[in-house]
Amino acid sequence: MSEAAEIRIGYEPATVEPKWRQAWKDAAIYKVADSTDKPNWMSLTMYPYPSGVLHVGHWFAFSIPDVFARAQRMRGFNVMYPMGFDAFGLPAENAAIKNNIHPARWTYENIDNMTRQFDLMGAMIDWDRKVATCDPDYYRWNQWFFLQMLEKGLAYRSGGMVWWCPNDQTVLANEQVLDGNICERCGAEVYKRDLEQWYLRITDYADELLAGLDDVDWPERVKTMQRNWIGRSEGARLNFELENGSSLGVFTTRPDTVFGATFMVIAPEHPFVDQITTEEQRDAVQQYVTTSRTKSEVERQISDETHKKSGVFTGAYAINPVNDERIPVWVADYVLMSYGTGAIMAVPSGDQRDFEFARQFDLPIIPTVQPVGGEPLDGATMTEAYTGDGIVINSGEFNGLPQSEALPKMIAWLDEQGRAKAEVSWRLRDWLISRQRYWGTPIPIVYCDTCGVVPVPENQLPVELPLDAEFTPTGQSPLVTHESFVNTTCPTCGGAARRETDTMDTFMDSSWYWFRYASPQFEDGPFDTELAKKWSPVDLYCGGIEHAILHLLYARFFTRVIRDLGLTEVSEPFARLRNQGMILSVDGRKMSKSRGAQIGPDELVARHGADALRLHLMFLGPWEQGGPWNDRGITGMERFIRRAWQVASELGTTTPGDHAGEADEAALIALMHRTIKRVSDDIDSFSFNTMVAALIEYVNELMKLKETEIVTSPVWREAVENLVLMMAPATPYVSEEMWEMLGKPFSVHQQDWPTFDPALAVDATIEIPVQINGKVRDRVTVANSATAEEQLAAARALDKITEQLEGKQVVKEISVPGRMVNFVIRG
RNA sequence: GCCCAGGUGGCGGAACGGCAGACGCGCUAGCUUGAGGGGCUAGUGCCCUUUGGGGCGUGAAGGUUCAAAUCCUUUCCUGGGCACCA
Structure with missing residues (x-):
């Protein structure tokens, strides 16, 4: 039988999919040019950690942006949908210890397998642009960025209390601690240790990071989370003279209530604790400070019926600058050393926490704001602090003013006297980037007994991670004991010196990786600035909501640093952000590898085809929502594909002839235009479940019409061709096959998206x-x-x-x- | 405690002032010599009714409106975020 006479008996994904996968590869249709006559459009999806295999959650996260990217391409853009691997991190090290396999080998093997699985998915990825962050060619630029920041004073080394994860044997950034004391990565309880570490001065950009959120098309809840995390508060800094002659600075958002400040509180870690405590109080204070140190951060922060506020009087007194009242200074752990100055003026009448403390220790309460039309407030009988608006009382010359008017006047007045200055306080802390781990970017620093802390010169980068490391189950980084790595010479004096053995937080890697896709092989810098410019900012960034703060905040910070280095013009890296929901396992819990609850796609693909699986994931529900995995319903997607196949395969057997009735043709035209509109709009609004529904309805209608006269009309052919075009982004394999069946030239993925006429989209x-x-x-x-x-x-x-x-x-x-x-x- | 999102058939979900349950799964009945995880047809929210039809239904209770799943108020539940940040 000749090939031309071959009859297409039916849809078989097992033959269709490999065939086109190879054809696409041979024709390199996913190769992305740096620029074409079409506008560039960059579709980025958060690159995965190479954990070994892609599960259906990955497919959910990656195949739907692929649908969008494909649609954008058909709509006339030069689309880049790049992929890479977030290849440094602890799991590789754990695997090394457990299975005696080197992290590098483990990682690269996983990358190979996952790359294959991405191809199985039919994703439109240009693999020539692949980035793996554990490549020395990549991470040397982490080191380069670090050195630039060091030079600009944006990187620094400092001691202080930092979070330590005993399980991962490393410190963590504030952002990586959940629920007060839980390791974001492994779930272990973390605690604070006093260690010298490297930090990046993200707080320098706090203002800009906050303001920039107004300019991006991101989900509101992500913006809110970032705003909360940055935590800007306007207020004033006030100085209170202490009786011993020193001056205690406090930050307050309510300088207008200073007349009601009846005591002060300093954090147990405050440097003044020792010097101001009187002899009589010393024992009690010391004991209190010790106790609060052993309390976990979480314990300290609990405030409810069973956990009353605690504190001890230091014996010292301060003078309230506005009324010269002598007020006691207490030490209490409800004041945090890490916020503001670590000391507060306590105004029990206007702050609930201060109020509770005052009641507990019988301290005076003086109301300074009287609610309009309410019962007059009395410090002796109040049951809670009053924080609302009202009329100022007990505040000297400001009495009688509305609170909102008094506030700026009082700041100005205090400022005149040199007692206060308007100040903005932030919750955001600098980013701690040191990690006591092996599988990461070495921090390019050398310690020399003569010259001190010496940065490795740029021309000596990269500081390569030694591959001949010994992995022992102690959890300690093998770099520490790696003699030939640690022992080096000082770049300045040439004398004997030691290398920094800490590596960088892997969030460094992901803070600029998308720039690298523009020129993944570039050697004269982190990326080719001219090429990166063509793809900046990223038009659409997709990823999980779990990165709302961590990765996205660091990436925004890095982008600004890169801008200030003159390498990019953009301040905001990601113009539009969309978050997918999480695919849970059947029991509604997280798909964890350890519970064996991961659903692998390979078997599903073998059974139903990648196209059906892609459709099924789209059809599960709103992409933003996610939900528990189920495979009921995937058969419905197969049925849909078969019906579409049937419509397309029978087209060749009908010959154009006399028209059907004009009314029937008009009805089909209306249906077609209506469907194009629905599908186009649904893609734009990321409503992929209803997009699939629209396609199914369309095919169901065509199935009915296929038995009528209308199949001899040119309108019918147009309707079927448009069906295939509309299916192409969602089901790339079978659409390519159907396109061929219609006698159209390769490739369906290089065709234009069908357009609709709103006037024709309605029935008569x-x-x-x-x-x-x-x-x-x-x-x-x-x-x-x-x-x-x-x-x-x-x-x-x-x-x-x-x-x-x-x-x-x-x-x-x-x-x-x-x-x-x-x-x-x-x- | 505060903020956000969400509660709709047996299930996933659709509609977001104008026909509630699109679409899919599942289920029921029938058809079909390719006994298969096949195809096709019809049905499938609940209650009443001989048919015609009628009544009730979107967590709960009120309200606005000619009209409410949709808007407003109160409340309950679920998920997420923040939380002694001065």
């Missing part, structure tokens, strides 16, 4: 409901152009309606053209 006649008193009593078919009056006339003509209106008084008639008719009757 429509059916509208006819209501009586808001209840549907009948339906009537009218011309789509019918006026309100015409609709009413048509409705009145209905037997059933005439009957029910008989003898009743019609109080009101509502007729909305194209929507409905309602008669309001009485009696």
